[in-house]
Each structure stands twice: as C-alpha cells, then as structure tokens.
Amino acid sequence: MKRKSHPLLGIHSVLMMIFIYVPILLIIIYSFNNTRLSGDWEGFTFDWYASLMTDDHVLEALMNSLTVGIVSTIVATLLGTVGALSLRGLGRRWKGSMNGLMYLPVIIPDIIMGLSLLVLFNQMHVPLGKATVIIAHITFSMSYVYVVVTARLAGMGKQLEEAASDLGATPWQTFRHVTWPQIFPGVISGALIAFTMSLDDFMVSFFVAGPSSTTLPIYIYGQVKRGISPEINALCTLLIVVSVVLILLAQFFLNRGKGQKKHKMLPI
Amino acid sequence: MRRSKLLITPVLLWLALFLLVPMVIVVVMSLMSRDTLGNVVFHFSLNGYKTFFDSLYLGIYWDTLVLSVVTTVVCLLVSYPLAYFIANASPRVQTWGLVLITIPFWINFLIRTYAWVLLLRTQGVVNTLLIHFGWIQEPLQMLYTKGAVLLGMVYNFIPFMVLPIYVALEQMDKRLLDAASDLGATRWKAFRHITLPQSKSGIMTGCVLVYVSTTGMFVVTDILGGAKSTMISNIIQQQYLGARNWPFGSALSVIFVITSLILILLFNRAMQSRADRAKEGRA
16 A cells, blocks of 8 residues: 655655755855855855965865874774674674673763773873874774675675585685685775764864864864854865765665665664 | 684774773773872772762763753654665655765764754854844854753764664564554554554664763864853863873763763663563564
8 A cells, every 4th residue: 555645745745855964054155155154145266266275274184184094994894894704603692792791872962972981091001193093994994894894794694604614615715715705795885984983083183183183074173263264165075075985986886786675774 | 704703803902902901901090199289199098989079060061961861862762764764665755865865974973063053153144133123133152052052962962863763763673563563553542552652772872872972072072162161071082181180081981981871771771661662462
C-alpha cells in the first residue's frame, strides 16, 4: 500500500531545507559582494579571494592545515584500517570491548578530548605545535576510518578469503589479492573523511595548537570574534566547497562496486 | 588470532596513551590544588569541586542545562516531521533528502555559526530586509541575545536529530501500519501507537547527541551570545586557556562528563524497560 505524507509535512520539510541552506548560501554570495561594510548587494567581485592569496597569515594557516591534514590522515588511515582488520580476527569477548574503545573518540565531546590532550602534553612537557595537533587529529580521525572500513568488511563476508586459503594461498596472498582489493574503496573513503575532519576541526586543535601552528579554523575563529569581513566570507566559501567535494568523493568510494539498491550513507 | 592481537597492539597503545591516560590525568588533576602562580601542585584537595558550588557557577550550570534541554526539545520538534517526511518519501527523494541533511554536518560548525552573524547583526540581512519592507524603523538587536544562541545551537545540531530518527523510521516494519488501517485505526491513532513507539530509539539517540553536543559547544555562545550568555563549556575553556585554574577546569569537565553519562544511563534504562515490555507482550 502506498502511504502519502500529509502536504503540511512536505511544506515543513522544504522550509527546513531553506532554513538549513540560506545561511550557508549567504556566506557564498557575500564572498563575491563588492562592499566591505553594508548588507546590500553592491556588485560582483573576486577581490576578496585575490586578497586572501596575498595574506601571509592565511597562507601560513593553510600550509599548517594541509601539513596536519596530510600527515594525520596517513597515520589515522593506517591505524584505523589495521584496527578494523585485526578486530575481525579476535574472539567475541575481546571484540566487544575493543569495538567500544575504537568508537570512544567519536562519542567523547571534542572539548573534553582537547583539554585532556592539553593536560597530557603539559604534564609530559611536550611543547605545543604542529606535532601535538597532528597527534590529536590522528586520535579522533582513526575512529572514523575504523568505522568505515569495518562496515566495508562486514559487507563482504569471509567466504572468498576462506576459499583462497583452501586453495593454498598464504595469509599474505589472501590479504593482498582478496581482502585488500575489496576494502580498498572503504579505505580511500575513510581517508577522505579523516582529511575532512582534520581540515574542519576547531575544538580539539584550539586546545593543543601553539602560536606557530594556527590552522585555518583557528584563524577563522580569531577573525570571526573580531567581526565580519569579506575576506572571511571568501575563506569560508573555499572551506565549504572543499569539504563538500571531499565528502561527496568519500560517498562515491563508499558505494563503489557494491551494486546496492539503496545507497549507504556515511556514518556520523 | 595471535596475529590479530599482535596487529592491534599499536592501535591499542595509541588509544591508551592519547585517549585513556589523558582522561585519567584530568580526573586526578581535578583532585589537586594549585599554587599562587597557577601551577598545578600534586597535593590532594577538593577545592576544584568546592569552587563549582559557588552560586555564580551553579547559576551558569543551571543556564547550561536549561539551554541544552530547550535546544534538544526544539531540535526534536522541528526534526521529527522532516525525518518522517524523508523516511516515507520515494527512494529518489529519500536519497536527496539524506544527502541534503548530511552535507551541513560536514561543513565546519564555526562557519555555520558565523553565517548567523551575517543574518542577525544590526546591518545584517534580516534587519536590512525588515527595514526595506517598512516593517520596522530601527534595526532590532538580535545578535548577542539568548535567542541568537538558541537559534545557533538548533541550527548546528538539526542533522544530529534528523539522522537517527530517520534511521529508526526507515527500519520500521511498515506493514504494521497497513494492518492498523485494515483494523480501522485512524492515521493519528496509527502514528501514536505504532510509528511513535517504533521510532523511540532514534528519538533517544538524537536527544543524547544534541544534548551532549550543546553542552560542550562554547563557540556558539562565544560568537552569537557575546559576554552575557556564558555556559559551562565557556568556563572550562577559560580555566584551561585563560585563568589557568586547571584543577577547577578539570573538576568542571568531570562534572560535565558525569552529567552526560547519567543522562545516557537513564536513556539506556528507558530503552531496556521498553524492550522488556515488548518481550513480555510477545510471550
């Protein structure tokens, strides 16, 4: 039987979408507005983007964000994937508690994670800088990689691997030629999510970054607290575009080669 | 199995060192004292917790609780119909609806919060439009109010509420509704007695997510609330990065986590009893 929703529900849903997207679209529109102060539209310009490209603080923050993002993504992808693979081979008792531990960074509020890492680094006399930010980012983003790869592993079953070892493949050969090709899109998807999380993170970085390791979100926070500026609109627009493209790519890899009727959404 | 244990060791070590140990240190630090320079001294003291029972901080704690609960309720009220609509729509609309709900989740919340500064400030979009249409003469003060903070929180956390409710509604056995209508139940009755109880797990998950996130989010109050609306998370942040009273900041963090844990426990208890009742009903 076909159930149709009440028309009011449809109207509500459209209004909600407008509510969600108007503020985001406004930033994008204003980043092209040829005025520094007024709320009116004064014509189209690329000036704010141009002035970003020559702003040393922005470029430094960008370089920091990219360094932190790339290094933390590589390590987090490695740890998250190894975690997902090895957990599968564990007994049930171990599996439950390990799984809980791997999920913990997703559940713990960012502020708690940030301040507890700050306390740790302080007690170990580690100076705050890019290294501390990288360590913090690895800690939360490996969980996301783990979640995505685990979902991928659960979807593929063990029959092919069992068949391979029955036919005399060594464990390494089985992994190399059977397991890895199947989980590869999941690993890529996890890596893209890890990179996006790193690029976007503010809360954790805010606690563990030093003066020389300002990332883009930390820079934006400092500027936003001082008020609005068209350059910030431009910078936010760039960050929005990059995040959305990365996430759509992650989604694409997650669904690749799965031939499912219904598309799986990324975990949150 | 032995190989698996060997492989997982570095992962375990990492999580132990950078996740568990730091939290243990925070708990220990909340029971320490500090010297006049603000350094932590390893000498047992309950001062961190005693400071919390200052009327100033108790008031802020209460404000935080109220704001978090109100945010959660408002999020639930606006998100449930949306989740319901998406879950019952055609597969095409479902896919698009989900993508549209998920995208904001991946856009930095700092940026999403900042967007409201553009809208709400004195020369902002809302005031400009209202004056343009002649509905008001003078711009309204909307930024740096409690309403702005509530709006910013709700705006940021709607996806947290929609997604779990959607998942619950989507997994529900829709034949139950056919059965209900065959037996003469009105749409409202069917919703009240079938859909709503079946989506309870989603509602609970969404509420816990929104509540905990709101409590821990100092940026929204910072940017949209100005100095007037301070929350516990603002105080925690100040204690760590400004005032340097780490034992007090740690005590606040412990209180924050314990409050959240109690909430999640209550949530589990509620779910458990529901599952038991369902089992009894079937027996």
